[in-house]
Amino acid sequence: MITLGLVPDGSGFIRRSKTFEGNVSEGATRVGMLSGLGAPPGARVIMDAGIASEANVTGLSEHGYRYWVVRRGGLSPFNESYPVVIETVRGE
Numbered sequence: 567m568i569t570l571g572l573v574p575d576g577s578g579f580i581r582r583s584k585t586f587e588g589n590v591s592e593g594a595t596r597v598g599m600l601s602g603l604g605a606p607p608g609a610r611v612i613m614d615a616g617i618a619s620e621a622n623v624t625g626l627s628e629h630g631y632r633y634w635v636v637r638r639g640g641l642s643p644f645n646e647s648y649p650v651v652i653e654t655v656r657g658e
Contacts, residue, residue, distance in 0.1 A: 569617075571603045576655050596622050597629045607631060 567588030575581050586599050600611065607630035613622065618635040626633045 569599070571599050573603050573605060597625050597631075600629075600631065605631070610634065 569586040569588045571584045571586060572580050573582040582603055584599075584603055586602070596611075596617070600609065605611070609631055611626055611631050611633040613633065613635045615636045623633065623635060
């Protein structure tokens with residue numbers, strides 16, 4: 567089993583890719599993978615539920631990464647005081 571890391575550009579085209587050892591669940595390992603892909607702090611990480619452990623999500627936050635993730639344990643409570651503005655490439 568392997569883990570595939572992909573770095574797309576703003577249009578979704580793959581710019582970098584790398585394979586990593588699979589079946590590893592430590593949060594620090596994910597941060598190492600991001601460094602190996604050249605992802606700067608603040609980059610957005612998209613993960614599926616299979617690797618969205620509490621340690622992985624916490625590790626991303628602690629190292630300055632933003633994330634979108636389907637995580638186990640149900641929905642997180644919505645916080646109206648923390649809005650997130652999403653814009654298209656054209657600034658819409």
